[in-house]
Amino acid sequence: MAFNRFWFWYSTIALLLHATTLATDCPESPTLLHLSDGPYENYFYSDCDSSSHIIVTSPLPNSNLDLIGPRLLVAWPAGNSGIVSIFESQNGQRGTLGIHLGDSSSVETVAPIYDEGKPYPEVGVTSSITFNNSATLTVPILGSIRIIRDYTEGGRYLHPNLQAANQFSITTDGGATINRTWLDGATTTWLTFTPMNGSDPIRINRDNSPVLLFGAGTYSFSASFNYPQLKRLSPKQVLNQASIGLIDAQPDETNSLSFLAYSDKLLAGAWRFLTYFGRDSMISLLLLQPVLSDGQGGAIEAVIGSVLERINKNDGSACHEEVIGDFATYMNIQDHNLVSDSPTCDYKMIDTDYYLPVVMKNYLVDTEAGKNRVSDFLKTTASFLADNKGLTYEALAQITAEKIMQTSAPFAAPGGQTKANLIHLKDNQSVGEWRDSGNGIGGGRIPYDVNTALVPAALRAIAALSRAGFFTDHPEWATVADTYADVWEDYTLQFFEVVIPQTGAVSLVKDYVNQSKFPGPSQTETIQSDIKFYGLALDGGNDQPVVRVMNTDDCFRHFLLETSNQTQLSSFLSQTADNILQPFPVGLSSSVGLFVANPAYGGDPSYAQGFTRTDYHGTVVWSWQLAMMGAGLARQLRRCEADGVPVFCHDESLYRKIVAAYNHLWDLIDANKDQLGGEVWTWTYNNGFQAAPLGDFTASESDIRQLWSLTFLAIQRETFKQYRLNGSTT
Structure with missing residues (x-):
């Protein structure tokens, strides 16, 4: 490609x-x-x-x-x-x-x-x-x-x-x-x-x-x-002053970013998603913030403002996808028998809510430019949705924060750490987070990424925002939200953990190779110990408690959290590194990148059938997941260079393995530079993997340019020292 x-x-x-x-x-x-x-x-x-x-x-x-x-x-x-x-x-x-x-x-x-x-x-x-x-x-x-x-x-x-x-x-x-x-x-x-x-x-x-x-x-x-046009942000307007040099250094990426950036929103991708998607916008902001323009009229406020404009004021849900233009009129006629082009929103996703406090905190609390804009920005009144007109951004942000605090409270309560109190997909919905294709999370109802990473990250952000003077109606959030986050960080992973003994793992991978007709080697000789990973979701489409599909969604927790449970942190980093280093179908690694799903350990033929190289969220590669995994591992490794060094930094064998996984990941990223700007790609196999367009095999063709696939403008490879047990470095 x-x-x-x-x-x-x-x-x-x-x-x-x-x-x-x-x-x-x-x-x-x-x-x-x-x-x-x-x-x-x-x-x-x-x-x-x-x-x-x-x-x-x-x-x-x-x-x-x-x-x-x-x-x-x-x-x-x-x-x-x-x-x-x-x-x-x-x-x-x-x-x-x-x-x-x-x-x-x-x-x-x-x-x-x-x-x-x-x-x-x-x-x-x-x-x-x-x-x-x-x-x-x-x-x-x-x-x-x-x-x-x-x-x-x-x-x-x-x-x-x-x-x-x-x-x-x-x-x-x-x-x-x-x-x-x-x-x-x-x-x-x-x-x-x-x-x-x-x-x-x-x-x-x-x-x-x-x-x-x-x-x-x-x-x-x-x-x-003949339709009202958007105000595009030029390359110079979408980037901050310190990043202007990227225009000459990476003209393709910066001008693609400009094509997707407008004064009141950023668009998800071209051509299929050439409109507002809340999750895409905020994930892109989280990864791209170091290079994006700030202040009034800048790209950062365009993202945060676009999400606040589209909040459902009745329950605090953030908008997944806006419905505008001729399709808005079509839907208004279908749903309300009303000829109106008034925009509406799709609120079926559950993950989008949790990104909002995080992006607000990262900008309005953590940057000088954001601090200087707090008052004026929060006083802005919404105008996009008729239902929200006249409400301030401050009020809309609080409505979403209240929803997060209310829905996270049962699990955080004493004795409340049960599956029933985890965050589920909405009723009558089969999707709810980024793997939003029909079989994206294997029919599961309780997603891994939302519960183990997004909820605690949002709670940490709400606590920080409260301490900075936000949410004055709820001063208790400054401490309560952190208390909730502690529980969600420490007690959610256990529900999703999958451990497969070595002998059973070898057998499962061989069965998968036969079931899927995978043309490459089984790589089972590389299985030297038990296989461990965290499944995509709970309550899937079979009698297994966990959807047993190895995946890249560890990246959310690495990128969004700095957990303090040392035993859990070391174990979590270890299994991530193992799965990055192991070749597919044993692990996630291939020469075309990390596959976002590996169904080899499912023990059920439906996994091999539902997660293939032709599936949108199957054995395929997504650019932004590579970026977030790279940024997440770098965040954890940087903790070894700061005060309060985590225990894993002093475990020479583990630390070296994590650095090796990080470098291996970046070797894959560098080897696939030609694909990185696109949404998703798949592969063919002929004495090795070759990258191929997803559209060669399925009607869901990949966007040639995707907003969150441009994040390598900000995410760069870093160099980490090797730490010895005695504290010296090499």
């Missing part, structure tokens, strides 16, 4: 000839980023007026044609909007139609559309597309990225009422236009194709559903809409 990265800075008039009308007040030159991830070619265009992401998909000789076909997709952050055009060869033979952006005899070009209009300008992009033979545009979807996701990931489902609103027309120059007015009755999306260089005129076949017919050749296209 090699990414070819190059920037085109537009400074010539020739490139702008495609533009409809150019805005004249943009202070910086527009930019285009091209990222190649065959069969996907990605082009990002941004200026001060709008941002666009173009994806041209053309199957490769080895592509799975049931999943991958010729496609032109344009995604816009504003309104989480976009268009997709699905093409087929007119000869009916799959795999014979190839498409690419731009005239094959010239440099690929993308230019902006900007046409003044009321109440909002028409904005978008224009370029050209070339077909190697005659093509049919069979499926156009115009309006919402959520609807496009329904089609690409939902078994090719089309919403008939929305598709019926598409209008087709032939233009006088032999081209064709498809347009659709949104459900709000005011916004329109346009997609126009025009023949170039003597290519055949476009024809419309109106039998059944209308389709457009193209000849072989090149056609210019324009994709635009």
